[in-house]
Amino acid sequence: SVGVDSGLDALMFYLATYYLATLGAFGCVMAIANRFGAEDLDDYQGLGWSTPFLGAMLVLFLVSLTGLPPTAGFVGKLMLFQATIDAGLSWLAVVGALNAVVSLFYYFKIARALYLRGDTEFVAGLPSRGVFPFLAHASVLALGVATVWYGLGFDGLAEWVQDSLL
Numbered sequence: 001s002v003g004v005d006s007g008l009d010a011l012m013f014y015l016a017t018y019y020l021a022t023l024g025a026f027g028c029v030m031a032i033a034n035r036f037g038a039e040d041l042d043d044y045q046g047l048g049w050s051t052p053f054l055g056a057m058l059v060l061f062l063v064s065l066t067g068l069p070p071t072a073g074f075v076g077k078l079m080l081f082q083a084t085i086d087a088g089l090s091w092l093a094v095v096g097a098l099n100a101v102v103s104l105f106y107y108f109k110i111a112r113a114l115y116l117r118g119d120t121e122f123v124a125g126l127p128s129r130g131v132f133p134f135l136a137h138a139s140v141l142a143l144g145v146a147t148v149w150y151g152l153g154f155d156g157l158a159e160w161v162q163d164s165l166l
Contacts, residue, residue: 010082
């Protein structure tokens with residue numbers, strides 16, 4: 001079953017990468033909501049142009065959650081699918097891959113709203129409530145760097161996961 005050592009390593013690695021991307025995405029959403037009061041998808045129209053840093057970081061986290069390279073989410077899903085196939089559950093890996101494709105369409109509705117909908121000059125009628133705090137930017141940046149870092153050089157995180165399971 002997938003619960004063998006390689007399966008457990010893959011699951012823990014995936015959970016760590018999923019945690020990074022989810023925490024980063026929610027950090028972006030909270031910072032945007034606190035500044036603009038944006039809570040619906042319609043409120044995000046054009047926000048990528050008004051908040052370029054947070055818009056780009058949110059797209060990065062969505063790419064990782066979808067499982068596209070060069071992010072940690074890609075490596076996590078790849079390891080998880082490989083462990084599933086090694087356990088003789090190829091059908092489950094196919095279901096997981098199909099779910100990743102579905103998530104691509106769902107997550108990129110947000111990216112489309114950020115950059116391809118609305119005006120590029122101003123945020124669709126949403127008033128700004130002040131500046132983004134430094135801590136919000138620093139936290140999101142740190143999570144974004146980790147998401148790409150572990151997507152390109154994942155050995156350190158993989159070793160940490162293996163050591164934590166001993």
